[in-house]
Amino acid sequence: MFVVTLSKTSLKKLGAGAACCALVVFSAMLGRFISTRTVAVAAPVNRIESAQDIQTWFTGYGLEVDGASITADKVKIPRRWDDSFSAFNGVVQQSGMDLARYKGKTVEKWSALLPAASNGETSRYGVLLVYKKKAVGAYLLEKPSGTVLGLQDAQNELANFRRGLQRRLGRAARRAADRQHRTADLR
Secondary structure, eight states, X not given: OOOOOOOHHHHHHHHHHHHHHHHHHHHHHHHHHHHHOOOSOOOOOSOOOSHHHHHHHHHXXXXXXXXXXXXXEEEEOOSSOOHHXXXXXXXXXXXXXXXXXXXXXXXXXXXXXXXXXXXXXXXEEXXXXXXXXXXXXXXXXXXXXXXXEOHHHHHHHHHHHHHHHHHHHHHHHHHHHHHHHHHHHHO
16 A cells, blocks of 8 residues: 655645646647648638739639739629629638628629639639739639639539549559559469
8 A cells, every 4th residue: 555645835736737737738639629620711812912812812722723824804793683693692602702792892803724623625714803902702713604613612523533533543553553463473
């Protein structure tokens, strides 16, 4: 049997040490929790002033932009919305933005080709709406069809494409390894 006798001061020191250990463990767990969380809107640029800012903004969403294809126009957001423009705003809201505050305002419309999201038949463009150097809306536009996609849809589609590509590459690698083993067995 083991018996420990502690004075009042040594008991206080032991309690302070235990509290410090608990604080270290808690902060380590909190750091791990924060580092594993994902951020819904990953756009790192707050001020949009140039084509480089457009590239950086779309890169924050995992979309690579062809810098030579970036163009800028001015468009006016209508004061009164019909059902189709309300649906369009729903697509824009997938990027964490809302055009309702900008009814009747003239905004800059920056567009850039997304080569990785395009194929031979359709070209996909990233479009960013900017008001007073602040991003207020974003969506993807397919040409020539004119189909509009939200950024969340594009990210999901791109992730599924990558998973499928990895799966196909994995199968191809397994087949090549099987062929190599068969030829080694025949020798």
